[in-house]
Amino acid sequence: MSHILEAKDFHVIARDGLGRIANSTAHAMAFFRGALYVGTSVGNVSGADDTPGIFRYDPQADKWSSVYESPLIERTVRADVPDINVIKHFTADAQSMLSRRRTENGPVPRDTGFRSMCIFQGSTDPWPALYVTTMSRTGGLILRSIDGEKFEQVGEDGLVNKDIYSFRGLTALRGRLFASPAGTVTDQHLDRNLAPDGCVYVSDDPAKGNWVRASESGFGDPDNEAVYCLYTAHDRVYAGTANPERGFQLWQTFAEGDPPFTWEPVILDGGGAFNHNMAVATMVEFNGDLYVGSGITGLGYDTVHDVGPASAELIRLRPDGSWDLIAGQPRFTPAGLKVPLSLLGPGLGDFYNSVIWVLGVHDGVIYLGTHQWEAIRCLQVDPNKIVGGYQLWGSTDGEKWVPVLEDGNGNPAQLGIRTLTSTPFGFCVGTHNHSRLIQLLGRRRKPDINFEYGLQVLVGH
Amino acid sequence: MPEPLIILCPPRSYSSIVCGIIGQHPDCYGLPELNLFMGDSLGEVWGGHAGFMRTFGRDGLLRTLAQLHDGEQRPDTIVRAREWITQHSAWPIRQVFDHIQELVGNKILVEKSPSTVFNADFLNRMLQTFPKANILHLLRHPRGTASSVLSLRAGREGLNRLVGNLESMDPERTWRRTHQMIVNATDQLPLGQCMRLKGEALLSNLKVYLPQICEWLDIRTDQEALEAMMHPEHSPYAGPGPTGATGGNDPNFLAEPKLDLARLAKLREPFLPGELSWRPGQFFEPSTLKLAKQLGYS
Numbered sequence: 168m169s170h171i172l173e174a175k176d177f178h179v180i181a182r183d184g185l186g187r188i189a190n191s192t193a194h195a196m197a198f199f200r201g202a203l204y205v206g207t208s209v210g211n212v213s214g215a216d217d218t219p220g221i222f223r224y225d226p227q228a229d230k231w232s233s234v235y236e237s238p239l240i241e242r243t244v245r246a247d248v249p250d251i252n253v254i255k256h257f258t259a260d261a262q263s264m265l266s267r268r269r270t271e272n273g274p275v276p277r278d279t280g281f282r283s284m285c286i287f288q289g290s291t292d293p294w295p296a297l298y299v300t301t302m303s304r305t306g307g308l309i310l311r312s313i314d315g316e317k318f319e320q321v322g323e324d325g326l327v328n329k330d331i332y333s334f335r336g337l338t339a340l341r342g343r344l345f346a347s348p349a350g351t352v353t354d355q356h357l358d359r360n361l362a363p364d365g366c367v368y369v370s371d372d373p374a375k376g377n378w379v380r381a382s383e384s385g386f387g388d389p390d391n392e393a394v395y396c397l398y399t400a401h402d403r404v405y406a407g408t409a410n411p412e413r414g415f416q417l418w419q420t421f422a423e424g425d426p427p428f429t430w431e432p433v434i435l436d437g438g439g440a441f442n443h444n445m446a447v448a449t450m451v452e453f454n455g456d457l458y459v460g461s462g463i464t465g466l467g468y469d470t471v472h473d474v475g476p477a478s479a480e481l482i483r484l485r486p487d488g489s490w491d492l493i494a495g496q497p498r499f500t501p502a503g504l505k506v507p508l509s510l511l512g513p514g515l516g517d518f519y520n521s522v523i524w525v526l527g528v529h530d531g532v533i534y535l536g537t538h539q540w541e542a543i544r545c546l547q548v549d550p551n552k553i554v555g556g557y558q559l560w561g562s563t564d565g566e567k568w569v570p571v572l573e574d575g576n577g578n579p580a581q582l583g584i585r586t587l588t589s590t591p592f593g594f595c596v597g598t599h600n601h602s603r604l605i606q607l608l609g610r611r612r613k614p615d616i617n618f619e620y621g622l623q624v625l626v627g628h
Numbered sequence: 629m630p631e632p633l634i635i636l637c638p639p640r641s642y643s644s645i646v647c648g649i650i651g652q653h654p655d656c657y658g659l660p661e662l663n664l665f666m667g668d669s670l671g672e673v674w675g676g677h678a679g680f681m682r683t684f685g686r687d688g689l690l691r692t693l694a695q696l697h698d699g700e701q702r703p704d705t706i707v708r709a710r711e712w713i714t715q716h717s718a719w720p721i722r723q724v725f726d727h728i729q730e731l732v733g734n735k736i737l738v739e740k741s742p743s744t745v746f747n748a749d750f751l752n753r754m755l756q757t758f759p760k761a762n763i764l765h766l767l768r769h770p771r772g773t774a775s776s777v778l779s780l781r782a783g784r785e786g787l788n789r790l791v792g793n794l795e796s797m798d799p800e801r802t803w804r805r806t807h808q809m810i811v812n813a814t815d816q817l818p819l820g821q822c823m824r825l826k827g828e829a830l831l832s833n834l835k836v837y838l839p840q841i842c843e844w845l846d847i848r849t850d851q852e853a854l855e856a857m858m859h860p861e862h863s864p865y866a867g868p869g870p871t872g873a874t875g876g877n878d879p880n881f882l883a884e885p886k887l888d889l890a891r892l893a894k895l896r897e898p899f900l901p902g903e904l905s906w907r908p909g910q911f912f913e914p915s916t917l918k919l920a921k922q923l924g925y926s
Contacts, residue, residue, distance in 0.1 A: 390926075412921060412926055413926050436924065439924075442921050473914065473918050496819070497819055499824075499825050499829075501829075501836060506820065510819070512819045
């Protein structure tokens with residue numbers, strides 16, 4: 168009988184950003200060759216101190232080691248262009264401070280973080296390798312390691328386009344690796360989320376850099392501005408888009424024949440919640456069904472497209488294309504009346520849960536981790552009472568959900584759970600910490616805000 | 629007694645036909661526009677809001693009372709209804725509704741007065757009067773709504789002269805203000821108490837959406853019930869009323885209450901981009917676009 172882990176079952180195995188407090192997010196995670204790998208990211212890269220890395224945790228020795236660090240490179244104009252997702256949240260004063268940090272002299276890390284990991288064996292890989300995507304202002308990269316020790320770049324910067332900031336989606340099906348770009352970097356601006364071309368690429372030998380298009384742009388819809396999430400289930404690849412105009416779309420392909428493949432729509436218009444269900448953030452298969460977590464980019468409100476604030480939803484898709492609303496707003500849809508089977512509304516009843524950021528399965532239980540931005544709101548309301556923080560929920564049947572960890576596990580600046588990975592030594596949880604941002608935004612009204620910095624990794628068993 | 633179904637939307641949003649359709653379900657009773665949420669008591673409603681109530685705002689209540697008290701709407705039963713209203717002017721509006729409910733029996737009252745959303749006070753009064761009412765937030769594309777408003781005004785010179793040049797009555801702003809007010813007022817209600825639906829989607833796919841509405845209201849979904857809903861013209865209020873209360877609903881609906889299924893099947897949403905016919909050289913404002921997209925228009 169499966170049982171849901173409880174708060175007391177978790178303990179922290181990494182804190183303070185794994186020794187570098189600028190490491191704000193455990194952005195990518197995988198269990199590979201008997202160890203846990205965590206790719207970090209840095210919120211605002213300004214110099215060498217902000218270098219993200221890939222870390223390995225040896226569960227037997229209970230020891231972390233750094234296995235890869237972003238190389239430092241000379242500054243280009245793109246290293247300093249403003250991040251349009253962030254600046255609209257900031258006052259002119261805070262923007263000025265960020266700008267000053269960005270214009271420091273000296274080299275900068277090539278990468279701002281590591282966004283996805285996937286274990287895959289391409290046609291010339293000697294055995295399954297760990298593939299890792301980067302977020303890079305010089306163009307997102309794909310790294311490969313066959314031994315977990317050495318990581319090498321495979322393919323060109325940006326694969327096909329140096330304006331691609333990163334690859335968010337990464338999944339494998341029948342000897343092919345699929346990747347989808349997210350984020351755009353130009354000489355004028357950085358957008359961490361939306362891609363220059365919202366399509367999917369595929370390769371049967373990524374070690375050789377042989378990537379071709381697997382889909383047309385936005386599946387033919389120009390409002391699909393990125394494919395945020397790729398996932399393999401039901402012997403097909405699912406692709407979830409970000410669509411700020413009409414809400415996310417979910418597409419599927421059986422990937423038969425040569426690419427580009429035939430894709431079919433599965434869910435449109437954010438499942439009837441329209442653009443408040445802006446993007447598919449995460450997917451996981453559980454008990455034969457696909458669970459789809461949605462959300463909105465930004466701190467609960469997409470400043471670039473003026474969408475929201477909005478709260479996340481959870482949907483369950485069956486292989487035949489029929490679907491249930493698990494948590495969200497009841498509604499009439501072309502696919503019938505949708506009522507949340509969990510009896511939980513948007514955000515699982517918490518308005519500030521803007522994204523169901525990650526889904527995972529461990530020991531017969533499905534879990535979800537949220538992005539919860541209440542601490543940012545508290546800065547505006549009363550900076551002396553900052554509450555909130557990520558939530559981890561679990562369910563044994565996919566319908567009845569219970570909270571496992573709440574309030575950022577004691578630190579409201581731990582805004583999100585970005586990664587969940589099942590391992591033989593326990594269920595690993597990687598967090599996203601916004602202490603630095605909260606301190607910056609709140610410093611005028613409350614100079615002594617001082618939450619613990621940096622990402623954490625927890626393990627539950 | 630069941631909770632009523634209140635349809636909320638600005639004028640020209642298909643509410644008459646939708647109320648007519650749902651109101652024909654065997655477990656429902658579709659009402660004309662009662663306009664009762666404009667005051668706390670019947671007398672306050674009846675004697676206030678002179679411009680609105682003394683032109684056509686009273687017809688729906690007069691027809692309802694005539695029909696329910698006397699079994700039919702004739703000039704003399706309308707007169708009796710008017711006398712009844714005068715005699716009961718001290719009644720709180722909830723009591724008036726309860727009276728109607730008692731006469732109707734164990735059916736869901738379906739009410740759709742656009743006046744309920746004339747301002748936030750009226751809307752709040754509705755929510756206070758029926759805190760557990762089922763609420764259908766009925767939508768129509770802002771361009772389609774505006775087009776319908778302008779068409780109605782064009783046919784009524786007096787109305788057009790009165791409001792045509794008022795900035796506050798600009799159809800885009802009325803659409804945005806009203807829908808935003810409804811969103812704000814209903815967002816905090818318990819899950820499922822308020823449901824939103826695009827009128828264009830409903831009317832062009834009745835077979836898809838009518839069973840869902842019934843399911844939501846927990847009423848019959850069998851073929852007989854659904855077929856009854858396809859005949860809003862069978863309502864005693866689906867047509868002009870007698871002398872003394874000729875209106876009570878959208879004039880177009882009163883003239884043509886039968887569903888034209890072929891025409892409805894072709895119903896399409898207009899688009900948000902593009903110049904506004906009534907404000908040449910101008911386009912929808914960003915706040916209108918934001919709300920329209922949130923509600924599912926593009």
